[in-house]
Structures are given as structure tokens and as C-alpha cells.
Amino acid sequence: MTVKILPVEEKQIIDSYWFYSDFYSIISRVDSKKLWFMNNYINLFDIPDPNQLYTFFFNGYYRDKMVEFYDCPFIDFQRIALDRQSSTILNNDLFDFIKASIDGGYYVIVMIDRFHIKEYEISARSPHEVMINGYDDANKKLYFCDNNANGKYSTNITCDYEAFHRAFHILEIDAHDFKDHLYLLKPLENTDYTFSLTYVKNTMNAYLLSKAHTDEHYNQALGTPGLTFGINVYDKASEYLKYLAQEEVVFDIRSFHLLYDHKKCMTMRLNYMINNHHLIDDNQILSRWRKLEATAQAVRNSILKYWLTRSSDTLYKQMEQLQKLKETEKILLQEIVDQLKDG
Template sequence: MKNILPVYNPPLLGFLRWPYTLSITMGYNETLPWFYTNFIQVKVNKNFHEKKSEFNFNFYRGERNEFTNNPFISTTSIDVDFLNGLNHDILSFLKYSIDSGYYVVMLVDEFFIPGKYSYFKENYPHHIFIYGYDFEKKVLFLTGFSHGVYGHNVINFYDFINSYKSIINMYNNNLTPKDNIYLMKFNSNHSYNFSEEVFKDEILSYYYSKSHTDSLNYINVDNEYGLKTYKHLIYYYSLLSEEVEINDFGKIRSLHILWEHKNMMVKRLEYLSENGHLNNVELTIMNYNKMAKKAMILRNLILKSNVHVDKSVYIKVINGLRDLELIESEALEKALELFRKN
């Protein structure tokens, strides 16, 4: 018995909430107008230092669960206690879910998953994305990072069951917060037509560092948006350069996401131009190409010296971020003038 659901190469990898959902939808052309209208805004938790929390620079699409924010996906979640109360073995549950067309995202202990950094080193609760099974070979098919590279992987039933039992034990002993199991299926009934008005509104929100998303249900006190995130990126790397004791987990990921954002802006503008939604954006595309290259250089600087990053590397990153802020601010100002004329 074997069943493997289709998955596609996701364009964003910085946080797994994006590749897990986008790997389901990116193979369908009808989702592209939605995709290229979204993932424009970014945010940062501006009070990270005072709260002694991890620095978090990321795309922003509202304060909603990461697995329920794609309209082309129908998501169902199941409480772990409820599932355990049914006394069904987890492999039968996964088989039934996949046979019903559902991709499965669940929290497991990566201590038991080969290829993960924490494999047989430390208990590490983390979400995995399951898209298929083979009962003859006794393996599950996953997408995610393995040995630092995002791609397709397999895990044998034995290792998976151990990772699942371990996380249940951690739940029961209050060692990690409980999390639901998420079942996601492609929603072929949804449609999305490109709106020039919505697109321009998102660009304006980024330029003016504002976000109206979820304003009725969420009062922002911790986040900064859009162009103002540069200030906090610079502050973060300044603290690292001064060897202030802070969580440095985001030092590579933040620059990777910065590159993803600029690279996505290039692809977005090219797509919208090729499909007749925008005109005369060649200069803006050229500017964002320039920004994407600069952001990649900054990311690679940190990558190359990841083990022992000296102060001079951080200074180069800080100066590069200042350059990018100026280039992007000027490029968007010119682009907005063009939008107003159109």
C-alpha cells in the first residue's frame, strides 16, 4: 500500500509555515494572483531585547495560525488528547488522512528523526510535514530540512513512532505546550482575481510601515512593519557586534528572509508585468534585482563565518542594511509616483 500526494517546490523557506503550505498550492496557476499579491509586508518584534526573546523578522500576513492563512487550503485541526482518546494507532490515522487527500502537519520530537540537527543530541519539538506513505517499505514521506537542506525525505515507521511517543510524553509532563495536528487539503473551489487596488495598498502599507490586517482583533504593541524594520535589523546586528548577550538564532535566518523578500519582489513585478497588470516597472525590477544581490551577499557573509563571526562581519552587515534601506526607500518612492500616474 502506497500513496503520495503531490508537492511542489515552495518559493519561501525562511519559516516552515510558508513552505509547508505553499508546497501544496504553488503547482496550481490559479493560486499565483493571490501569491503575488501577498507576501509583501514584513514585520519584526521590536521589543525583542527588552523581553529577552528571539529576534523574529518575517513576512507578515496577519495574526492568524500559520497553517490556516492560505485560502486555497482547507485546514482541519485535531486536538492531540482527542486523537489519543480514540485509541487509533497513529499510522492508521495518517494513512486514512492521506487517502482522504489531506497533508498532515504535526509536532514531533526531532531527537528521533535522522537528518535533523537535534538527532540523538537533544529533545526538540518541531513540526513535520507528511505527504505520503509506503506500507511495504514502512516509511513516511516528508518535506523539510535535512542536513541543513530543504527537500524531500523519508522516515521509517520505527523512528516516527518514537518521535511521536516522545512528544506525547513531553505533553503529558508539561515539557512543551500542546499543539494540534493539522490536516490540509487543496481547496479547488476558491478563486482569486488580481486586484491592482489591493496590490498598491499593500505596497503603500510596506512603504509607510503600517498594517491594517486584523486591526479589529489584534492591537499591535510589539511589531514594527515595512521599511521601519530596517531600524531593528540594524539594532539587532549592532547588539551582536557589541557582544551583548542576546539570542543569536536569527542572525542567519533574518538575512535569508531579507533576501527572500527582495527576490520575491523581483518575481512578483515580473509576473504582474508579464500578465498585463503593471506597466513601466522595468526600473523598479532592476532596483530590486540590485537589492536581492546585496541581501544575498550579506547573508553569505554570516554563513561563511557562522561559527566565529567577528565584529568586522557584523559592521559590514550593518552598513549593507543601511545601503539597502536607502535604495529601497528611493526605489519605492519612484514606483509609487508611477502607480499614481497609472
């Protein structure tokens, strides 16, 4: 076969980080009811870093940020060792392995240095993961998904084999799982997976309690000192903005975009629970939550505006908005939890 392109979903639910976008690009084909999203993307956690804010969704035991790839029942996931020096994978040529994987229905996630690919228009080293979803052997071209030159997630990036080989082979990074491995992901049909109201309610409670889980044995077994969970990530976000106003940390909008994604996911979930009679919207819960979503979006946009104006006043105002958002969300989410029945 000279050309093979696996389908990807262009419109993302979550696009704050590439691995959420890659993930949904794949499972949207086999999880049309979005049940995985309804059950997950409720709790949050923050990884401490002296220079940046790193806030992510918490969907299970912390292996790395891409825990969904390991645990999702709609994904056949494989972690494969590679040799960058010889450009081989399991003793196969790089491109032979990629093409065979694509032919078998597997998407390939691998780290490259995007500096070597002209489509990115990058002038410095840029190690990053990309998800390969197709090839054109006649024109020696690969198709993949990643954040493009404008920082937006794109599902139609291409480059020639020669440039990709350089980007793969010449990768200057410290020890990293993606330096020595790549991931294979294949969507799986799963008719047994269902929405779990009990799990959703417990996870909402954990979020409100700023814990990984409502089960203390689980929390003790987790072994993740230093992480901040749940609604207390707002405090970490405010602290980050204070340091940013003092120019003591690096500007990074992604965690604020994730807070907005978090509200979008909850809007979808509330709508699902109301439509499926798990939740009665007798106090305009959905419309009130949509206001929270709009506020989170406004906070993100204002922080983006700071990058243009460099006005510290903008950041201090958003610190106040974050605290108001936290308190309003806490009251509303507790109201939702109190109404939900175990089921």
C-alpha cells in the same frame, strides 16, 4: 492501499522558514499562476524577543506565524486535537489517522521530537513540525518534508513507524498549540481568485508607512503591541546585529534569509505587473529592484560568513548595508506605488 505519496513541489519560492516551504509545496499544484504570492508576501513584521531576531511576512490578522494556512483560498485547513499519551487522534490510532488523511488527499503537519529519528543526525532534543505527505504500509515507513540534517528544506525525508511513534509520543515541550493539535491541509482548486492591484498597492503603502495596514481602524483592531511592521524591520535587524557583535544574542540567520526572500517575491511581483500592464518599466524599475535583491542576498551571505569567522567587523559593515538597503528600497518602492493605478 499499501503505498500512498502525495505530490510536493521541490523547488521553493520562500524557504526561510519551514511553514512557508510547506505551504508552497502544497498550493503550487492549484495556484499555477502564483496569484496568492502576487497578492501577498509584501509586508513584514518583527516579533520582539530578547535573544533572537524574528521577522516574518505579514499577510493578515496575526493569529500565529502560519496565518496563510487559515486564510488561503487554495487550502482546506483543519486543526485537529490529539492525545499524545494514548497516541490517538479523534479516537483513532495515530497511524490509522495519518493514512486515512493521506488517502483523502490531506497533508498532515504535526510536531515531533526529531532526536528520535536517525535520519536527522541530531544529538539533542529537537521539537519541530514536519509535514507528512505519504506512507508505505508494507515497509512501515512515512514520508515527510522538513529541514534536513544540513538545515535545507527537503521533500524526501523518511523514517519507520516505530521511530516516528517515539518522536510523536515522547515530546517534551511547554504549552504549545502543536503539542495538543495537528493540522490537515488539502489543496483546493479556485478559479475565482484574482490578482488585486488595489490590495497590492495598499499593502505596499502600509509597508512604506511601517504599519500593518493603511486603514487605522484595522490597525487598532489588530491589537498587537510591540510588533514592528514594514520597512522599519530593517532597524530591528541592525539592532540585532549590534547585539550579536557584542555576543549578547543567539545567532540565527533565518530573518536575514527572509529579507532576501522578500526581495525575491517582489521581483516576481514586479515582473508579473509589468507583463500584465499594471506597471510600465520606463525607468528600469525591474533591473534596479534586482540589484536590491542581490544586495539582500549579499548581506545574508556575509552574516553567514560571520558565523565562520566570528569577526564583529563583518556585522558592523552589514549594519551599514542594511541602512543603505532600507533607504534605496524606500525610494524605489515609493516610485512603484506612485505609478500604480487603483484597479
